[in-house]
Amino acid sequence: MPRLPNGLATHAEHVHGHHPALQHHFETLEQQHEASTLGMWIFLVTEVMFFGGLFLAYMLYRIWYPQAWSEGSLELDIVLGGVNTVVLIGSSLTMALAVRAAQTGQQRATVNWLLVTMALGLTFLVIKFFEYEHKFELNHVPGPNFVFEGPHADQVQIFISLYFAMTGLHALHMIIGFGILSTVAWMAHKGRFSPAWYTPVEMSGLYWHFVDIVWIFLFPLLYLVDRAHQLS
Amino acid sequence: MSTSAVAQPGVNYLNVRHGLASWLLTKDHKRIGILYLLVVTFAFFLGGVFAAGIRVELTTPQGDFVAADTYNRLFTMHGIAMVFFVLIPAVPAVIGNFVLPLMIGAKDVAFPKINLLSWYIFVIGFTFTVGAMLIGGVDTGWTFYTPYSSNFSSSNVMLTGVGVFITGFSSILTGLNFMVTIHRMRAPGMTWFRLPLLVWALYATSLVQILGTPVIAITVLMMALERAFGFGIFDPRLGGDPVLFQHLFWFYSHPAVYIMILPPMGVISEVIACFSRKRVFGYSFVAFSSLAIAVFGFLVWAHHLFVAGISPYSAMVFSFLSFAVAIPSAVKTFNWTATLYKGAIWWKTPMMFVFGFLGLFLVGGLTGLFLASLGLDVHMHDTYFVVAHFHYIMVGGAIMGYFAGLHFYWPKMTGRMYSDSLGKLSALLIFVGFNLTFFPQFVLGYLGMPRRYHVYPEEFQVLNVLSSAGASVLAVGYILPLFYFMYSLKKGPLAGDNPWLATGLEWQTQSPPLPENFPQTPVVHEDAYEYSKRGAKVA
Numbered sequence: 001m002p003r004l005p006n007g008l009a010t011h012a013e014h015v016h017g018h019h020p021a022l023q024h025h026f027e028t029l030e031q032q033h034e035a036s037t038l039g040m041w042i043f044l045v046t047e048v049m050f051f052g053g054l055f056l057a058y059m060l061y062r063i064w065y066p067q068a069w070s071e072g073s074l075e076l077d078i079v080l081g082g083v084n085t086v087v088l089i090g091s092s093l094t095m096a097l098a099v100r101a102a103q104t105g106q107q108r109a110t111v112n113w114l115l116v117t118m119a120l121g122l123t124f125l126v127i128k129f130f131e132y133e134h135k136f137e138l139n140h141v142p143g144p145n146f147v148f149e150g151p152h153a154d155q156v157q158i159f160i161s162l163y164f165a166m167t168g169l170h171a172l173h174m175i176i177g178f179g180i181l182s183t184v185a186w187m188a189h190k191g192r193f194s195p196a197w198y199t200p201v202e203m204s205g206l207y208w209h210f211v212d213i214v215w216i217f218l219f220p221l222l223y224l225v226d227r228a229h230q231l232s
Numbered sequence: 233m234s235t236s237a238v239a240q241p242g243v244n245y246l247n248v249r250h251g252l253a254s255w256l257l258t259k260d261h262k263r264i265g266i267l268y269l270l271v272v273t274f275a276f277f278l279g280g281v282f283a284a285g286i287r288v289e290l291t292t293p294q295g296d297f298v299a300a301d302t303y304n305r306l307f308t309m310h311g312i313a314m315v316f317f318v319l320i321p322a323v324p325a326v327i328g329n330f331v332l333p334l335m336i337g338a339k340d341v342a343f344p345k346i347n348l349l350s351w352y353i354f355v356i357g358f359t360f361t362v363g364a365m366l367i368g369g370v371d372t373g374w375t376f377y378t379p380y381s382s383n384f385s386s387s388n389v390m391l392t393g394v395g396v397f398i399t400g401f402s403s404i405l406t407g408l409n410f411m412v413t414i415h416r417m418r419a420p421g422m423t424w425f426r427l428p429l430l431v432w433a434l435y436a437t438s439l440v441q442i443l444g445t446p447v448i449a450i451t452v453l454m455m456a457l458e459r460a461f462g463f464g465i466f467d468p469r470l471g472g473d474p475v476l477f478q479h480l481f482w483f484y485s486h487p488a489v490y491i492m493i494l495p496p497m498g499v500i501s502e503v504i505a506c507f508s509r510k511r512v513f514g515y516s517f518v519a520f521s522s523l524a525i526a527v528f529g530f531l532v533w534a535h536h537l538f539v540a541g542i543s544p545y546s547a548m549v550f551s552f553l554s555f556a557v558a559i560p561s562a563v564k565t566f567n568w569t570a571t572l573y574k575g576a577i578w579w580k581t582p583m584m585f586v587f588g589f590l591g592l593f594l595v596g597g598l599t600g601l602f603l604a605s606l607g608l609d610v611h612m613h614d615t616y617f618v619v620a621h622f623h624y625i626m627v628g629g630a631i632m633g634y635f636a637g638l639h640f641y642w643p644k645m646t647g648r649m650y651s652d653s654l655g656k657l658s659a660l661l662i663f664v665g666f667n668l669t670f671f672p673q674f675v676l677g678y679l680g681m682p683r684r685y686h687v688y689p690e691e692f693q694v695l696n697v698l699s700s701a702g703a704s705v706l707a708v709g710y711i712l713p714l715f716y717f718m719y720s721l722k723k724g725p726l727a728g729d730n731p732w733l734a735t736g737l738e739w740q741t742q743s744p745p746l747p748e749n750f751p752q753t754p755v756v757h758e759d760a761y762e763y764s765k766r767g768a769k770v771a
Contacts, residue, residue: 024339024340024748025338025340025341025342025417025748027753031416031417034416035343035412035416035417038411038412038415039342039343039346039408039409042408042411042412042442045442045443046404046442046443046445047446049442049443049444050447052446052447052450053447053454053480054450054454056476056480057454057480060473060476061471064471065471142461143461143462144462146462154464154469154470154471155470155471157464157470158464158471158472161457161458161464161465164463165453165463169453
């Protein structure tokens, strides 16, 4: 139901044939969709700036302490990180398919693709959990109990701090995305979307792709610093 | 003009619904503006109480009113309350929320629910911060410099940091909402170059909020991670760089100055056009200077770090860019002055605040150039000269502009007038009190009195007593509006739709406006400030 301010709501609805998703302060669904799209892109810009602070710190210390970055990066599990990269890219594909399904009015397919996306997101988080757990076992966790054998232990701690801050913040975004997708999947299940209006599917898709892209940067920056050295 | 003949209109946004829930669950941008007004006013007086503590302590050279540690907490909490909970939200969230959709002929902002959410986020952040103040406060300075904040301070850094972090998202969401609103919600005929200059200013501000505020969020988060879990990002013991914190902090906090000053500048354009009965001189220059300030504002942050050991070459570049940002500010000031020229000046309260703004902002802006000079800054850095400079900008500029806006839009917000003579008295007290408070601080700073100390050599006492005396006058000037505004709410004469005979869509609808702003979506046929088409004779 549109939230119209007075008793004329249903009357106006009959006269103008308002779409139930059209909010009272917009003239048309198109205007509403454009506003949401612009708002989402602006939000993603704020996210870029938000992660940007960490990337800046990463860049500075990588230039200052290349040795420590190499040592720290070799401690990370490239197999788990690599699998997670594939999982996330796959989830972006299924997300895009969910948007496509909503666009073409396939309700069942929308729900299913959203569920697959959520399952892949969950897989990522589970793998990430085991990676973190391993770090805790080795005491490779920043703080007073940090233990690291090597000539640049202090600077490696900075690397590990940034590793936890960046991947932790990313994982938090995944968890939030999981919550958003479950809401959208529920709405899709209830048949709220149609080719005329599927804005929430598209917006959550934009968000999901953004979180995916962050990982596309994080993986090489954190896991692949000096792997060639390891191979030789 | 006669206002008593105007009947209070029937349904408006204030009386359409009643009860606390109708306010706390409102999605009406006008009511949300009022909600912000309440919190901001509270924060303003809270920050004022801390300022009073500072000024009382500084009346004598000895530390006899408070101990050094308490003094550190006082100036920190004064800064935090004023910066994050008054200056940043004052004009955008209070006045902007109220008038922006009205100005562009929209029914509401683009995302009314997010608008309400941003108020709640603001209140939650404020609650954390006030909570931290109540259990002892914080002593790091509002700048939270590491490693003191992350490793050493025993005060409530975490809780305050959480409060500031949360509040940032309120500012981000307001900026996002305004930007989308200005892009997508304009009425037919409201082209970009017909927009009132306040809308341009709010747009530029939104740009800064969107690009800058996330950076302070991540910076405070890194500081908090360091404090809570021993992360080593800014810890020099591990090879971390505390100056990196300063860079990140000022990457937001210098542009934040423009979040504070750009919207009041927009208000000044509105008021000066109305009370000069003229179109703002050089409309497009004033509009683009807002954007230029927003963009340049991101390129000057390291002028706060001239003595922090940054490379002299980057210091030269930042010094040059800091001078450059004065150009768009000067464009505005010159254009406002040119607007007055041959205008039919109407001496009403909002215009008094504008004159106050022009004088004080001029001093604040020019002394900023002193500080942008590399050599002089070494002498002035962290002295009262800096304190005086930024108070001239933030209080003399931003708060004056905010008061001009409040007095200008009050009849639209409430449908009632306030006492014009008391309003003028308040403007005068604020102007005189402000100069008495802060002008001596320029001298003190030049003579070498450092900021953030609760004791000082005896030869500085006269100027400090003058400053404290001025602060008392200033306090009276700020408290006075509280009374006549309250009185006006109950007993003020009805204002009518357009008591200032102003142009602009917000004045074409009734006062207080309808719940949905306009009876039907207006169509715009003319440029902003077409005062020549209206009667110039007012009195």
